[in-house]
Amino acid sequence: MPDLLVSLYSTQLADLKRKADDVSVSIRPALPPELHLVVNWVRENFSENWASEVAIAFTRQPVACLIAVDGGKLKGFACYDTTARGFFGPTGVDRQARGKGIGLALFSACLQAMKTLGHAYAFIGDAGPVDFYAGTAGAIVIPAPDKGIYEGMLRSMPK
Ligand SMILES: CC(C)(COP(=O)(O)OP(=O)(O)OC[C@H]1O[C@@H](n2cnc3c(N)ncnc32)[C@H](O)[C@@H]1OP(=O)(O)O)[C@@H](O)C(=O)NCCC(=O)NCCS
Numbered sequence: 088m089p090d091l092l093v094s095l096y097s098t099q100l101a102d103l104k105r106k107a108d109d110v111s112v113s114i115r116p117a118l119p120p121e122l123h124l125v126v127n128w129v130r131e132n133f134s135e136n137w138a139s140e141v142a143i144a145f146t147r148q149p150v151a152c153l154i155a156v157d158g159g160k161l162k163g164f165a166c167y168d169t170t171a172r173g174f175f176g177p178t179g180v181d182r183q184a185r186g187k188g189i190g191l192a193l194f195s196a197c198l199q200a201m202k203t204l205g206h207a208y209a210f211i212g213d214a215g216p217v218d219f220y221a222g223t224a225g226a227i228v229i230p231a232p233d234k235g236i237y238e239g240m241l242r243s244m245p246k
Contacts (some may be wrong), residue, residue: 091211107195135243165193
């Protein structure tokens with residue numbers, strides 16, 4: 088899967104933010120006391136590798152993991168600056184809650200946070216749903232011929 092590049096200064100990001108503003112779930116940085124809940128949820132719903140990245144995101148201040156909460160329930164998460172500086176991800180939304188704009192809202196909030204921290208571009212490492220990133224933020228594939236930072240990485244089985 089390719090790495091992608093997103094400009095944090097493109098006009099498409101303003102459109103993305105407008106769409107995100109219409110999403111009714113709460114998007115906010117996770118709190119340190121929530122670490123065990125979020126890490127376990129990501130492990131159960133996605134993978135051990137992603138749970139490890141989330142644990143790293145919690146070591147940052149501000150916590151570099153945003154969560155989507157609806158009715159007191161965790162519905163999704165998104166991290167930035169975890170595997171490498173400037174990287175967005177991992178991210179995931181509860182299967183039952185997909186298609187309601189939550190992934191878009193998490194992505195938008197992370198990109199805004201990264202821009203505030205001084206990034207001009209975000210990378211999406213090893214991107215799965217390329218069309219999601221291209222459609223929401225105009226992400227383009229970085230034409231690198233190899234696996235970059237992920238070359239030789241040990242992987243847990245996906246859930
Ligand atoms: C990718 C993911 C986070 C999207 O979350 P979501 O809440 O379902 O997405 P949204 O409802 O915000 O979708 C926003 C737009 O992207 C589109 N979209 C959503 N998932 C998509 C996908 N997998 N491929 C292409 N487009 C997608 C939607 O159709 C929507 O487009 P529209 O505004 O034109 O209707 C979610 O499907 C998920 O958790 N997938 C499994 C984990 C994963 O692959 N994470 C990314 C790792 S790089």
